[in-house]
Amino acid sequence: MIRVQREDFDAGAELARMTAGRADIGGLASFIGIVREKTDAGALSAMTLEHYPGMTEKRLAEIEAEAARRWPLAASLIIHRYGRLLPGERIVLVATASSHRQAALESCQFLIDWLKTKAPFWKLEETAAGSQWVAAQETDDRAAERWRKS
Amino acid sequence: MKLLYFAWLRSKLGKAGEDLTPPAHVTNVGELLDWLETVSPAHKAALADRRAVRVAVNQDYAAADHPVRPGDEIALFPPVTGG
Numbered sequence: 001m002i003r004v005q006r007e008d009f010d011a012g013a014e015l016a017r018m019t020a021g022r023a024d025i026g027g028l029a030s031f032i033g034i035v036r037e038k039t040d041a042g043a044l045s046a047m048t049l050e051h052y053p054g055m056t057e058k059r060l061a062e063i064e065a066e067a068a069r070r071w072p073l074a075a076s077l078i079i080h081r082y083g084r085l086l087p088g089e090r091i092v093l094v095a096t097a098s099s100h101r102q103a104a105l106e107s108c109q110f111l112i113d114w115l116k117t118k119a120p121f122w123k124l125e126e127t128a129a130g131s132q133w134v135a136a137q138e139t140d141d142r143a144a145e146r147w148r149k150s
Numbered sequence: 151m152k153l154l155y156f157a158w159l160r161s162k163l164g165k166a167g168e169d170l171t172p173p174a175h176v177t178n179v180g181e182l183l184d185w186l187e188t189v190s191p192a193h194k195a196a197l198a199d200r201r202a203v204r205v206a207v208n209q210d211y212a213a214a215d216h217p218v219r220p221g222d223e224i225a226l227f228p229p230v231t232g233g
Contacts, residue, residue, distance in 0.1 A: 033233055049232065051232070052156055052209075052225060052227070055225065058209055058210075080232065080233075091233070112233055116230075116233035117230065119230060119232050120156070120225075120230050121230055121233070122156060122227065122228065122231050123231045123232070133157050133158045133231075134231045135229075135231070136228070136229035136230065136231055137231075
């Protein structure tokens with residue numbers, strides 16, 4: 001399931017809902033991305049996430065479908081926020097459930113790695129020095145590249 | 151043709167999008183970017199570093215040789231930084 005929203009999410013409630021009444025699930029993996037105060041440009045006062053409504057949902061659904069092709073998943077969830085967020089606020093929740101832990105853990109990492117390089121979101125950081133768009137990280141490209149099928 | 155701009159492309163152009171009608175010889179993404187550079191000095195400045203510009207045609211990532219047609223939704227944006 002994909003959700004792109006301005007409001008915060010309750011990770012505990014979301015994870016509980018994913019596994020409720022599911023006797024086939026043996027492992028549930030999750031990742032939560034949080035706004036970090038420390039940046040290269042100094043202390044962050046806020047971060048604004050911009051996205052491309054429509055394309056964002058399409059790309060996220062595609063990434064989720066790719067995970068389901070590669071691993072035997074019982075359920076998966078991506079919640080990504082947009083708008084102005086303060087340090088400590090949650091940005092994204094990725095969760096995957098499977099009958100065994102390996103599929104859940106691997107697919108969870110795959111989802112966040114691919115999302116970072118493929119879903120149309122952009123971060124604008126506010127610091128005492130002003131506002132600056134975050135540049136794409138080569139380390140993120142390498143993390144995503146790891147999952148490329150040869 | 152509906153053009154959409156995101157992140158610093160939007161800031162540099164001072165608008166989130168515009169409706170433009172390129173000349174008939176513009177048939178693909180690369181030709182569209184070449185033509186867009188001639189629209190105004192702001193467009194030329196925003197597109198100066200072509201490697202930093204990603205393009206989506208009708209919400210799918212598109213390379214320079216991807217065709218563009220009247221009525222398409224074309225988005226220009228920098229490499230993504232979500233997650």
